Amino acid sequence: MKRLLAPLLLAAATLAWGQSTEIANPDPKVEARLKAIAHELRCLVCQNQTIADSDAPLAVDLRQQTRKMIAEGKSDDEIRAYMVERYGDFVLYKPPFNAATALLWVAPGLLVVGGLAGLALMLRRRREATAAAPAPDPARRKEIEALLAAEDEPRKG
Amino acid sequence: MKAKFVIPLAIFGVLCVFLAIGLTKDPRQVPSPFIGKPAPAFTLAKLHEPEVKFSPEEMKGKVWLLNVWASWCVSCRVEHPVLNDMSRKGIVPIVGLNYKDQRADATKWLGQHGDPYLFSVWDIDGKVGIDYGVYGAPETFVIDKQGIIRHKHIGPVTPEALEKTILPLLAKLNA
Numbered sequence: 001m002k003r004l005l006a007p008l009l010l011a012a013a014t015l016a017w018g019q020s021t022e023i024a025n026p027d028p029k030v031e032a033r034l035k036a037i038a039h040e041l042r043c044l045v046c047q048n049q050t051i052a053d054s055d056a057p058l059a060v061d062l063r064q065q066t067r068k069m070i071a072e073g074k075s076d077d078e079i080r081a082y083m084v085e086r087y088g089d090f091v092l093y094k095p096p097f098n099a100a101t102a103l104l105w106v107a108p109g110l111l112v113v114g115g116l117a118g119l120a121l122m123l124r125r126r127r128e129a130t131a132a133a134p135a136p137d138p139a140r141r142k143e144i145e146a147l148l149a150a151e152d153e154p155r156k157g
Numbered sequence: 158m159k160a161k162f163v164i165p166l167a168i169f170g171v172l173c174v175f176l177a178i179g180l181t182k183d184p185r186q187v188p189s190p191f192i193g194k195p196a197p198a199f200t201l202a203k204l205h206e207p208e209v210k211f212s213p214e215e216m217k218g219k220v221w222l223l224n225v226w227a228s229w230c231v232s233c234r235v236e237h238p239v240l241n242d243m244s245r246k247g248i249v250p251i252v253g254l255n256y257k258d259q260r261a262d263a264t265k266w267l268g269q270h271g272d273p274y275l276f277s278v279w280d281i282d283g284k285v286g287i288d289y290g291v292y293g294a295p296e297t298f299v300i301d302k303q304g305i306i307r308h309k310h311i312g313p314v315t316p317e318a319l320e321k322t323i324l325p326l327l328a329k330l331n332a
Contacts, residue, residue: 044292061283086290088190
């Protein structure tokens with residue numbers, strides 16, 4: 001247990017250190033809204049992180065700016081618009097639907113529709129092929145069954 | 158029967174084309190939403206003369222560059238000789254935006270590496286940087302006579318970028 005204590009304390013310390021020390025007296029309401037907004041915004045310095053996750057100086061500044069705008073009573077949309085005005089649609093993890101992103105938004109739907117259409121076509125073709133196959137006449141059928149039975153015989157022994 | 162082979166091959170081909178196009182693009186080069194828009198207004202104190210303020214309107218009627226730099230910025234050292242060279246040749250007035258830097262560090266850095274700027278302005282808290290959508294120094298904006306941003310170069314200005322993009326654009330804007 002003692003051996004575990006040190007790493008656990010260390011982990012707790014880094015967690016606590018995270019962003020809470022960024023400002024002196026964080027207001028939980030403001031921080032909650034900040035978190036929600038910042039999770040949708042891309043940090044342009046380390047592109048695969050959100051502004052909420054990143055410790056890059058720019059992300060810290062943008063969190064600070066967001067806090068300020070929340071304090072000024074700006075709506076979430078106004079804050080997002082502020083970021084887009086400066087960094088472009090790229091800053092949004094949920095890009096808006098427009099001419100440049102139309103393919104991005106529509107492609108998954110097209111793929112599903114195309115796939116289903118392909119599947120339907122294939123199944124219909126297969127059903128038609130089975131239906132079109134002629135049923136064997138009774139005499140021929142008996143002959144086949146006899147052959148199959150003979151084939152099975154030796155294995156039984 | 159033939160379609161069974163041709164269709165996946167065609168899909169694969171299309172995919173290859175998209176991926177090949179993707180390889181030629183640098184994800185760090187985020188298209189700036191400012192191209193074709195007026196340069197955001199600001200008022201900042203000059204780096205060497207703290208009592209003198211500067212606003213971009215003062216540059217109206219001139220084609221000029223706004224270059225974002227800092228003494229802590231490693232890539233800025235890479236482009237600095239290019240800027241010094243431009244300044245020596247008097248190609249275009251360059252205004253420096255000293256970004257999130259200490260005044261003493263910044264002036265010392267210019268003393269060491271040379272000062273290609275008409276002057277620099279001091280953006281200690283990076284607020285003007287945010288207004289210009291700066292996300293990594295160095296960045297260079299080409300601003301025309303009407304105060305419209307015409308081009309943004311992200312990263313160090315290389316001699317190649319200068320020859321191929323910036324100089325032709327300056328010639329066009331000055332014509």
